[in-house]
Amino acid sequence: MKILLVCSAGMSTSMLVDKMRKAAEAQGLEATIDATAEAGLANELETTNVILIGPQVRYLESKITSKAKPHGIKVAVIDSMAYGTMDGKKVLQQALSL
Amino acid sequence: MNPVMQWMEKHFIPIAGRIGSQRHLVAVRDGFVAIMPLIIIGSFAVLINNLPIDFFQSFMVNTFGEGWKTLGGNIWDGSFAVLSLLVVAGISYNLAKSYDVDSLSAALLAVGCYIILTPTTEDWGLSYAWTGSQGLFVGVLTALVVTELFRLLYQSKFTIKMPEGVPSGVVKSFRALIPAAVILLLVSGLQMFIAALTDGSIHELVFTVIQQPLQALGNTLPAALTITFLNQLLWFFGLHGTNILGPVIDSIYLPLLEENISLFAQGTSAVDVPYIVTKPFLDAYVFMGGTGTTLALIAAIFLVSASKHYRTIGKLSAPAGIFNINEPVMFGLPVVLNPVMFIPFLTIPVLLTLTSYFAIVIGFVPKTVALVPWTTPPLISGYLVTGGSFAGVVLQLFNLTLATVLYIPFIKAAMRADKKNFHSKGEQTDAGSTKVS
Numbered sequence: 001m002k003i004l005l006v007c008s009a010g011m012s013t014s015m016l017v018d019k020m021r022k023a024a025e026a027q028g029l030e031a032t033i034d035a036t037a038e039a040g041l042a043n044e045l046e047t048t049n050v051i052l053i054g055p056q057v058r059y060l061e062s063k064i065t066s067k068a069k070p071h072g073i074k075v076a077v078i079d080s081m082a083y084g085t086m087d088g089k090k091v092l093q094q095a096l097s098l
Numbered sequence: 099m100n101p102v103m104q105w106m107e108k109h110f111i112p113i114a115g116r117i118g119s120q121r122h123l124v125a126v127r128d129g130f131v132a133i134m135p136l137i138i139i140g141s142f143a144v145l146i147n148n149l150p151i152d153f154f155q156s157f158m159v160n161t162f163g164e165g166w167k168t169l170g171g172n173i174w175d176g177s178f179a180v181l182s183l184l185v186v187a188g189i190s191y192n193l194a195k196s197y198d199v200d201s202l203s204a205a206l207l208a209v210g211c212y213i214i215l216t217p218t219t220e221d222w223g224l225s226y227a228w229t230g231s232q233g234l235f236v237g238v239l240t241a242l243v244v245t246e247l248f249r250l251l252y253q254s255k256f257t258i259k260m261p262e263g264v265p266s267g268v269v270k271s272f273r274a275l276i277p278a279a280v281i282l283l284l285v286s287g288l289q290m291f292i293a294a295l296t297d298g299s300i301h302e303l304v305f306t307v308i309q310q311p312l313q314a315l316g317n318t319l320p321a322a323l324t325i326t327f328l329n330q331l332l333w334f335f336g337l338h339g340t341n342i343l344g345p346v347i348d349s350i351y352l353p354l355l356e357e358n359i360s361l362f363a364q365g366t367s368a369v370d371v372p373y374i375v376t377k378p379f380l381d382a383y384v385f386m387g388g389t390g391t392t393l394a395l396i397a398a399i400f401l402v403s404a405s406k407h408y409r410t411i412g413k414l415s416a417p418a419g420i421f422n423i424n425e426p427v428m429f430g431l432p433v434v435l436n437p438v439m440f441i442p443f444l445t446i447p448v449l450l451t452l453t454s455y456f457a458i459v460i461g462f463v464p465k466t467v468a469l470v471p472w473t474t475p476p477l478i479s480g481y482l483v484t485g486g487s488f489a490g491v492v493l494q495l496f497n498l499t500l501a502t503v504l505y506i507p508f509i510k511a512a513m514r515a516d517k518k519n520f521h522s523k524g525e526q527t528d529a530g531s532t533k534v535s
Binding site: 007008012013015038039042054055056057058059060063080081083084085086 | 111112115116118124128192333336338341411423428429432
């Protein structure tokens with residue numbers, strides 16, 4: 001499965017991505033996890049299963065949801081506490097539970 | 099404080115959110131983001147050409163000859179001197195893309211239209227006077243209007259349809275043909291109309307009536323304080339203030355910086371260039387470690403906090419904080435929607451704007467004459483943006499120290515508040531968590 005994290009420039013979330021990858025590896029989960037900026041999202045819609053939105057750009061949720069829904073992609077805003085503590089495991093769980 | 103926050107969450111957040119995701123503003127912002135690599139390099143070219151270190155200057159002249167500055171000068175021509183042209187393409191491309199219409203055609207058309215509206219020199223050259231930052235407002239307007247028209251026509255029935263089996267590239271170029279023809283005719287007509295009416299161009303008109311007054315306003319202390327305050331307020335509610343305010347900050351403060359850089363390149367000292375408030379002014383002196391001068395907040399945590407949660411967040415946030423990325427501390431501590439952090443987070447950066455402004459006004463610190471990436475660590479950025487002056491570093495150190503001292507009592511108060519929660523809830527990790535989701 002492919003999980004995509006969206007934030008403003010894809011910078012702060014890229015730290016979280018590393019932690020999520022490690023968490024996925026520890027669980028033996030086959031997953032592609034990446035970070036992108038909002039503008040880069042359109043090219044990824046075909047292949048993505050879950051989109052997680054950084055809490056600082058949570059105002060994009062409705063816009064992204066409307067774009068992602070036709071592709072059957074699940075969309076959610078990352079839990080802000082898990083985001084702040086860079087808790088890769090918890091965010092991965094959130095993605096899987098959608 | 100709580101009802102106030104609930105009210106803000108209900109009324110202020112949706113409005114800010116709508117502005118932050120408004121299509122045209124997003125296109126403007128992304129257009130500027132797209133040209134950043136060019137203008138940052140252009141800015142460094144000027145900086146290196148004019149580094150006020152005698153040893154370096156004489157070394158370069160002795161090694162490469164008097165003409166060594168041409169190398170950087172050429173880069174300037176290809177970046178800052180055509181800033182508006184680049185922005186037109188960037189904005190138009192992004193706006194067209196958001197509508198899912200042919201974005202490359204739209205961007206090319208918008209650049210063509212911009213050139214129609216731009217005065218030429220007597221020997222048939224484009225005038226750098228208007229392709230650079232002076233033409234920025236016309237550029238933004240042209241890109242938005244042309245692309246919007248293009249989108250309407252492109253999606254209408256008035257396009258040439260090709261039979262099946264024609265290669266898609268050909269189909270695309272024919273589909274854009276009629277929209278392009280209509281728009282070029284309109285813009286050309288507009289240019290004739292303006293020329294007949296004013297004996298000048300739309301550039302002079304927009305520059306003197308809109309851009310210049312706005313920029314003059316932007317360079318004042320109240321404007322700088324307002325921008326800082328709004329950015330803080332948005333971030334306090336966990337919204338990306340820098341992104342939301344980006345279109346305004348870039349279109350007003352980029353030209354001011356460009357004028358500083360341009361004069362600096364011609365030999366004016368960084369102290370004597372005209373503008374105090376610019377984008378790097380805010381980035382380098384106020385938003386150190388990110389919005390809210392959170393590098394100082396992290397320092398304050400290490401100095402006074404014994405709380406495990408705080409220290410963990412501090413350790414987690416420090417590496418990114420050095421590069422001015424502060425989401426971990428914003429959402430992890432959290433600062434966002436934390437009543438104890440409300441006062442310091444909103445007032446400290448405003449105070450730093452004041453100290454920085456006055457340090458420049460009294461001539462202690464030179465003005466900003468270089469654009470560095472916003473991820474440049476503090477202390478390095480202070481040296482670079484001032485065109486190589488240690489006074490910039492001193493100001494950063496002063497501001498960081500001041501901010502740290504001011505954050506300390508609030509960190510202590512936050513720890514006390516957490517302790518209370520700890521006793522009532524019995525679980526420390528929940529202390530201070532917020533309802534943002």
